[in-house]
Amino acid sequence: MGVIKDILRTMDYGPSPESSEHVGVWLEEHKAGFGHFINGVFTKPSDLFDVFNPARGERIARVSQGSPADIDAAVAAARKAQGKWAALSGFERSKHLYALARHVQKRERFLSVLETIDNGKPIRESRDIDIPLAARHFYHHAGWASLIDSEFPGTKPVGVCGQIIPWNFPLLMLAWKIAPALAAGNTVVLKPAEFTPLTALAFAAICVETGLPPGVVNIVTGDGATGAALVADASVNKIAFTGSTEVGRTIRKATAGSGKKLSLELGGKSPFIVFEDADLDSAVEGVVDAIWFNQGQVCCAGSRLLVAEGAADALYAKLRARMANLRVGDPLDKSTDVGAIVAPVQLERIRRLMRQGEEEGLEFFRADDSVPDRGCFYPPTLVTGVDPASVLAREEIFGPVLVATTFRTPDEAVALANNTRYGLAASVWTENVNRAFEVAARIKAGVVWINSTNMFDAAAGFGGYRESGFGREGGREGLSEYRIADELKSKPNSSRAPRLNASPGVSPARNLDEGPDRTAKLYIGGKQARPDSGYSYAVLDPAGREAGLAGLGNRKDIRNAVEAAAKASSWGAATAHNRAQVLYYVAENLAARQSEFAQRLSATTGASARAARAQVDASIRRAFVYAGYADKFDGAVHATRSRFVTIAMNEPWGVMGVICPDEAPLLAFVSLVMPAIAMGNCVVAVPSSSHPLSATDFYSVLETSDVPAGVVNIVTGEANVLAKTLAEHDGVDAVWYAGDTDGAARVEALSAGNLKATWASAATIDWAKTEGREFLRRATQVKNIWTPYGE
Ligand code: NAI
Ligand code: MG
Numbered sequence: 001m002g003v004i005k006d007i008l009r010t011m012d013y014g015p016s017p018e019s020s021e022h023v024g025v026w027l028e029e030h031k032a033g034f035g036h037f038i039n040g041v042f043t044k045p046s047d048l049f050d051v052f053n054p055a056r057g058e059r060i061a062r063v064s065q066g067s068p069a070d071i072d073a074a075v076a077a078a079r080k081a082q083g084k085w086a087a088l089s090g091f092e093r094s095k096h097l098y099a100l101a102r103h104v105q106k107r108e109r110f111l112s113v114l115e116t117i118d119n120g121k122p123i124r125e126s127r128d129i130d131i132p133l134a135a136r137h138f139y140h141h142a143g144w145a146s147l148i149d150s151e152f153p154g155t156k157p158v159g160v161c162g163q164i165i166p167w168n169f170p171l172l173m174l175a176w177k178i179a180p181a182l183a184a185g186n187t188v189v190l191k192p193a194e195f196t197p198l199t200a201l202a203f204a205a206i207c208v209e210t211g212l213p214p215g216v217v218n219i220v221t222g223d224g225a226t227g228a229a230l231v232a233d234a235s236v237n238k239i240a241f242t243g244s245t246e247v248g249r250t251i252r253k254a255t256a257g258s259g260k261k262l263s264l265e266l267g268g269k270s271p272f273i274v275f276e277d278a279d280l281d282s283a284v285e286g287v288v289d290a291i292w293f294n295q296g297q298v299c300c301a302g303s304r305l306l307v308a309e310g311a312a313d314a315l316y317a318k319l320r321a322r323m324a325n326l327r328v329g330d331p332l333d334k335s336t337d338v339g340a341i342v343a344p345v346q347l348e349r350i351r352r353l354m355r356q357g358e359e360e361g362l363e364f365f366r367a368d369d370s371v372p373d374r375g376c377f378y379p380p381t382l383v384t385g386v387d388p389a390s391v392l393a394r395e396e397i398f399g400p401v402l403v404a405t406t407f408r409t410p411d412e413a414v415a416l417a418n419n420t421r422y423g424l425a426a427s428v429w430t431e432n433v434n435r436a437f438e439v440a441a442r443i444k445a446g447v448v449w450i451n452s453t454n455m456f457d458a459a460a461g462f463g464g465y466r467e468s469g470f471g472r473e474g475g476r477e478g479l480s481e482y483r484i485a486d487e488l489k490s491k492p493n494s495s496r497a498p499r500l501n502a503s504p505g506v507s508p509a510r511n512l513d514e515g516p517d518r519t520a521k522l523y524i525g526g527k528q529a530r531p532d533s534g535y536s537y538a539v540l541d542p543a544g545r546e547a548g549l550a551g552l553g554n555r556k557d558i559r560n561a562v563e564a565a566a567k568a569s570s571w572g573a574a575t576a577h578n579r580a581q582v583l584y585y586v587a588e589n590l591a592a593r594q595s596e597f598a599q600r601l602s603a604t605t606g607a608s609a610r611a612a613r614a615q616v617d618a619s620i621r622r623a624f625v626y627a628g629y630a631d632k633f634d635g636a637v638h639a640t641r642s643r644f645v646t647i648a649m650n651e652p653w654g655v656m657g658v659i660c661p662d663e664a665p666l667l668a669f670v671s672l673v674m675p676a677i678a679m680g681n682c683v684v685a686v687p688s689s690s691h692p693l694s695a696t697d698f699y700s701v702l703e704t705s706d707v708p709a710g711v712v713n714i715v716t717g718e719a720n721v722l723a724k725t726l727a728e729h730d731g732v733d734a735v736w737y738a739g740d741t742d743g744a745a746r747v748e749a750l751s752a753g754n755l756k757a758t759w760a761s762a763a764t765i766d767w768a769k770t771e772g773r774e775f776l777r778r779a780t781q782v783k784n785i786w787t788p789y790g791e
Helices: 004-010 021-029 068-087 090-106 108-119 123-151 170-183 198-210 224-232 245-255 280-296 309-323 344-359 410-418 433-442 475-482 555-567 569-573 576-592 594-605 609-629 665-678 693-704 719-728 741-750 773-778
Strands: 048-053 058-064 155-157 160-164 187-191 217-219 238-242 261-265 270-274 302-308 363-365 381-384 401-407 425-429 447-450 483-485 522-524 527-529 535-540 546-551 636-638 644-652 655-659 682-686 712-714 734-738 757-761 780-788
Touching: 021 108, 048 108, 058 198, 068 155, 068 160, 068 187, 068 217, 068 224, 090 108, 090 123, 090 170, 090 198, 108 123, 108 170, 108 198, 123 170, 123 475, 160 170, 160 224, 170 187, 170 198, 170 238, 170 475, 187 224, 198 217, 224 245, 238 245, 238 475, 245 261, 245 741, 270 280, 270 410, 280 302, 280 309, 280 401, 280 425, 302 309, 302 410, 302 425, 309 381, 309 401, 344 363, 344 401, 401 410, 410 433, 425 433, 433 447, 433 780, 475 483, 522 555, 522 693, 546 594, 546 693, 555 569, 555 655, 555 682, 555 712, 555 719, 569 682, 576 594, 576 609, 576 665, 576 693, 594 609, 594 665, 594 693, 609 665, 609 773, 655 665, 655 719, 665 682, 665 693, 665 734, 665 773, 682 719, 693 712, 719 734, 719 741, 734 741, 741 757, 773 780
Parallel strands: 160 187, 160 238, 187 217, 238 261, 270 302, 270 425, 302 401, 381 401, 425 447, 447 780, 655 682, 655 734, 682 712, 734 757
Antiparallel strands: 048 058, 155 483, 363 381, 522 527, 522 712, 535 546, 636 644, 644 780
């Protein structure tokens, strides 16, 4: 410490390290290595690997590399514990979660120091943000545990959940995963990240202390191979993953067709938009939080600064001045702002991307290039004048690097903001409330912060659009990922039984130009369209006689239909009242032609006149139900932090592919298409291959009901072939598939390309009974908008 007059001159801080003594003792006690936590006890350490403190480059512990056998044992323990855990009263489960919350809170200081030593993040952040929020998640979900039965009627726990988490918020991500899973009656096997397993192991000790029943929480440490073994385990019912988009994609493919539920919280390249009328001083503090919090290793980091041309110079000047005050260094020091990068490979990744940026001729600003000479550090960096096509504007750098671009108009700002394959978060800065909400509504991201950034709370949903993943964590939205419908376990269809053998040129495929034109065409962009193949196929009745001809659609037709659907996107912005009116009109027009539709159903499916009539009646009623829902599937205002309004809005996916089953061809078609369009989606529907004619008869119902062109497109043909094109198509945002096991598996696997959400079922569904909010939930994604108030 210097002489007082020197200190007064420089106004420099002296060192103010947090004591790490207790953590040191604990690590010393476990010098021999940590085992896994399985069935309530720690296993013998084996196959050890080193864990480092990245700020010092020192080994601090050794943990076990989980083998497939360890995963098996953990999953078996979780399976064994699940029934009893789910059978506990909500109140009993609630008490367990409450105890976990209390104990995490009691050990806040220990856990903060341990997190900082293991991860390299500043103690100020682990102490003020990570650990308190982790405790908050357990408290919040303690409440849900006792409410789950009354608040989620008709559902049950998913079962055993495999949870894989990253290293950027180790204990917080554990809380995000474990708390809702347990509250909803599931048991878990959690795999922490290999760089940061220590707070999870400390949490395991807390589970012992609080008397959590053995097997309810199991923790297996290890690297990606251990994670892959967990994903592959056949008796796991759900995988919840947070991490890179690349691994998310691998997991999507690996779980395809397994029946596992899946939620993915992946990467991002989130825009931070500053309009000319923004409060620039607040915006600068926002930027500091957005990109230098946790060294920029944040999935929702505001890593792309988009600033109005007129404000850019002023903002950059303020930002450069502010950067000079950021203190980079010892994470345990209470006045450190920017700590260490988690591991050498991550540091190298940042450097590699920056070298690429340099090769592109980009200029970097750093207030101070120097970093501690030991450990993994990277200085806060600002890159201005970045072209949207630059690698630095596209790739997730996951480091303390901000790339900035200017815009001229709000439209351009929105276009730049959405010019990414990700969609996790966005931050919008303007003093104009109208503009703020307009921009928030137009940005494709799961979370939008107005005049704020990086706000989180257990009561609000968090999760992405597009390649940032699907599913939400937090609040009611997050809990529904951990419940399934009661009756969903019906008999799977092992194969769709198409009575068509429809390769072009092979009977019964027909050249459209031959003979009288009895062929139902496709319906694309509000018009009847000839299939691209020029072929049709015979639709047979139960006796094997030809009941009609349907167009044999191919990938080109699907692409045209997707294009037409994308063009009709203003449907999503129509008022809910408008959409309701259109749906009522559909129902009315279907009712007007009831007997014609019933006759067609009897003739093509062999249903009795009575059954056919009942199916048409049910279809009319269903259209009414979803017309009624169109303006009633509300969002929510979450109870989060003081002086914030957190609005959860249900937004349509955009373009949905809907592949209908063979059973109940009219009713299933209506049951799937109506909720999708009621919520504002535009649909490419593939009707039953065997019984497509009630869907093709539907064209004229759509035409007479004021359904705007492109909102419903219908492509007939071999359902599983067309499903494949829809699942692969990057212009499709979500796919619903009802068919057979192979088809469902293929849809899930192929959706990995743009990580579209899928809802695929091979079960024989009783369509007469299947309707309601779940369809609306699956037809939407939730955007949480945070707005502060007060001066
Ligand atoms: P990662 O996605 O490989 O690691 C996340 C977790 O997944 C870890 O627990 C890891 O062991 C596990 N894992 C890895 N491969 C797996 C597999 N095949 N099956 C199952 N689990 C597997 O991320 P990594 O390599 O640590 O970081 C690379 C980049 O990923 C970062 O630079 C960043 O861009 C991004 N990332 C994004 C995160 C986010 O929160 N969105 C978190 C961590 C990384
Ligand atoms: Mg570490």
